Amino acid sequence: MSTASSGNTTSLSTQANLPLQNGLFLYAHPDAHHSHRVRLALAEKDIEYTLILVDPDDRPEDLAALNPYNTLPTLVERELRLFESRIILEYLDDRYRQTRLHPDSPSARALVKQYAWRIERDWLVAADILLTDPSSLDVKKAAAARKALTDSLISLSPLFGHQPYFLSDTFGLCDCLLAPVLWRLPQMGIQLTPNLAKPLLTYCQRLFDRPAFVRSLTAQERARNRD
Incomplete structure (x- = not known):
């Protein structure tokens, strides 16, 4: 494990009884978007934390003790245990108020939360289907999700x-x-072309070029999209 605010990571698969002391600890999947979003928020806020990358097929005993669902990501700070990524993001934004992810105005904050809900409902549900392990992927369901997500991204570009x-x-x-x-x-399996989705592709590059995004990537994520 390593203390990190820059995205440097060390894997942990079976170590149990981790001596959690003062500080922030994040158990995270090395290549899943729900864990990635938390690492990105931590990088954007430049928060020091201990990152514990977990092999999802070989989860450490202490994770189950901290999180009854044994899921990733799981955030630990002193006596606090959080294990739903949106709740983790809310907590980080309230606890560490630098580089705010939410507006301060109640109406603007509510609107952002509503947009986030729509993103998760309209796009991230399809993404979760497509990012299912190939051994359990429903091919027909995946094809429908891929078409729906592609069409939606292009139309809203x-x-x-x-x-x-x-x-x-x-x-x-x-x-x-x-x-x-x-x-x-x-x-x-989604390839967007500039003639159909130039504004979205420009937005993607703007996100991917952010130093915090670069720091948030694990070695697995860098290797996957190296090209």
Whole structure:
């Protein structure tokens, strides 16, 4: 394991009884967008934390003790245990107020949360289907999800041409959700071309060029999309 704010990582698969002391600890999948979004938020906020990359097929005993669902990501800070990525993002934004992911205005904050809900419902559900392990992938269901997601991304591409980030001039929660999924489009078998989705592709490159995004990538994620 390693203390990191820059995305440097060390894998852990079977070590149990980790001596969790003061500080922030993140158990994370090395190549899954739900874990990636949390690492991205931590990098954007430049928060020091201990990153524990977990082999999903060989989870350490202490993870089950910390999280009754034994899922990733799991965030630990002193007595606090959080194991749902959106709740983790909410906590980080409230606890560490630098580089805010949510606006301060209640109405603007509610609107961002609603956009985030729609992103998860309309796009990330399809992404989860397509990112299922190939051994359990439903081919017909995946083909339908791929077509629906591709068509939706193309049709809504002009939306990304008005402001630098998702309906905003600054990086925020919705960008934190979208960036890890857009990085995985090749993995999902989705290829967007400039003539159909130039604003979206420009937005993608803007996200991927951010230093925090680069720091958030694990070795597995870098290797997967090296080209």
